Amino acid sequence: MHEFLVSAVAFIVLIGVMVVVHEFGHFAVAKYFKVRVESFSVGFGPRLFGIKYGDTDYKVCLLPLGGFVKMTGETPDVITGEGDTALAGNVAEDPGAFTSHPRWQRMLIGVAGPISNFMLAFVLMLFYFSFLNEVPALKTTVVEWVTNGSAAARADLRPGDTILRFGNLDNPSMVQIENTVKRSPNQTVPVIVERGGNSLSLALNLPGKTSGKRFGLSDAGIFLQYMLSPIDVDQVIPNSPAAQAGLRSGDHILSVDGHTFHSTDPLLAYLKTGQGKPVTLNVNRNGQDLSPIVVHPSIQDSEWRLGFNYAPPDDIPTRREPLTFAESVVESKDFCVDNSTLIVQVLGRILTRKVAASQLAGPVGIARMAGQAAEMNGWSPKFGLASAISLNLGILNLLPFPILDGGLIFLLLIESALRHDISIMLKERIFQAAFVVLMAFFAFVIFNDVTRLPIFMHLKP
Numbered sequence: 001m002h003e004f005l006v007s008a009v010a011f012i013v014l015i016g017v018m019v020v021v022h023e024f025g026h027f028a029v030a031k032y033f034k035v036r037v038e039s040f041s042v043g044f045g046p047r048l049f050g051i052k053y054g055d056t057d058y059k060v061c062l063l064p065l066g067g068f069v070k071m072t073g074e075t076p077d078v079i080t081g082e083g084d085t086a087l088a089g090n091v092a093e094d095p096g097a098f099t100s101h102p103r104w105q106r107m108l109i110g111v112a113g114p115i116s117n118f119m120l121a122f123v124l125m126l127f128y129f130s131f132l133n134e135v136p137a138l139k140t141t142v143v144e145w146v147t148n149g150s151a152a153a154r155a156d157l158r159p160g161d162t163i164l165r166f167g168n169l170d171n172p173s174m175v176q177i178e179n180t181v182k183r184s185p186n187q188t189v190p191v192i193v194e195r196g197g198n199s200l201s202l203a204l205n206l207p208g209k210t211s212g213k214r215f216g217l218s219d220a221g222i223f224l225q226y227m228l229s230p231i232d233v234d235q236v237i238p239n240s241p242a243a244q245a246g247l248r249s250g251d252h253i254l255s256v257d258g259h260t261f262h263s264t265d266p267l268l269a270y271l272k273t274g275q276g277k278p279v280t281l282n283v284n285r286n287g288q289d290l291s292p293i294v295v296h297p298s299i300q301d302s303e304w305r306l307g308f309n310y311a312p313p314d315d316i317p318t319r320r321e322p323l324t325f326a327e328s329v330v331e332s333k334d335f336c337v338d339n340s341t342l343i344v345q346v347l348g349r350i351l352t353r354k355v356a357a358s359q360l361a362g363p364v365g366i367a368r369m370a371g372q373a374a375e376m377n378g379w380s381p382k383f384g385l386a387s388a389i390s391l392n393l394g395i396l397n398l399l400p401f402p403i404l405d406g407g408l409i410f411l412l413l414i415e416s417a418l419r420h421d422i423s424i425m426l427k428e429r430i431f432q433a434a435f436v437v438l439m440a441f442f443a444f445v446i447f448n449d450v451t452r453l454p455i456f457m458h459l460k461p
Helices: 001-031 076-080 084-091 103-131 174-184 239-244 264-274 324-352 363-375 378-399 403-416 423-450
Strands: 035-051 055-069 135-138 144-147 162-166 189-193 198-205 222-224 231-236 253-254 279-285 294-297 297-299 302-306 308-310 318-321
Touching: 001 378, 035 324, 084 378, 103 324, 103 378, 103 403, 135 174, 144 264, 162 174, 174 222, 189 279, 222 264, 231 239, 239 294, 264 279, 264 302, 294 378, 403 423
Parallel strands: none
Antiparallel strands: 035 055, 135 318, 144 222, 162 189, 189 198, 231 253, 231 308, 253 279, 279 294, 297 302
């Protein structure tokens, strides 16, 4: 019950803020172009309270799940007035109606909502990096994994090495090493490590920066340890290699082929090196070590995976290390670009049937993630999830599907090409069909969300 309440409250607050910001974007640009806004609502359903100022009713409604902006003549059903031709004529002649304004203004009103979401994501991360920026606070920086054939492997860096010096930094933190690597493509960095009680001097020849890709530690084949606990399994995807091998929710993966991993990034790099080769997991379940489990990785989302979601521990030691404003701007921009391209890639893989649509997270899945982020220590998961969802909301609303902002823009572009408006009757039919499809998709996503809940996974604890 506690988990449910936390998830519900976190979801309402998170989605409520995202949608209100989205709608405020439409509202602000509509007001700028003197489109009559009949209501700006926080929430849906019956009106609880509010104030009417000018033409607009600013109100708070019963259901706190977002909000909406109602503009005169915005949708076909408002224009026709359910068959009232007199009302249709009045709206068409109304200079404050949405449809009375030039198409380019209507397009700007439509795109303003998604742009507001993009701006919110950027501002949230800018604030986080400028004033918080939680970084691992481990006393030593240890190499967790080195990718075979990488620059780090050629420099003879090995898992378990403690980095004593990196470039001109003594006892560098993980963040300092990452920043040095970002600034040093195509350069040789001197490194001193401790291995088996001895100090070794190495030379790391960093590769060049790949165009359009953010350069980082993984490009050099280095994965640093920033957690102490083993990988905790949160959910096992049904019919995945992990599920077929007997892995269960709540299991702790102690080692993979004898290698100790504390996070999934180095594990994914290890699976990529193996190219589908079976791996042996040493697992602890309910305090007992099990017999080794053999798993055959499969290609999922264009990568070799085992088929489980991991639960990040909430006891990662961190400290605050705020960045300069210039550095924060760069990091915020990179965060937004990385997450935006990831969303587009996932949508592309779903459309090309490389990824099942059942893997999409809907309201229930987002609520679970929001609840988990709310209960985790630190601000990083909270700001990261909020920004990612804001980006998601903005990008999804730009899809050229009727009812969505992208659909409105697409129809306006068609009308611009035709040089005349599409008939109201045809628009009504398009919106009605789109509504049915959207509701069916919404029900499909919710069904998948519910079936992924632990109570429906049919997995023993």
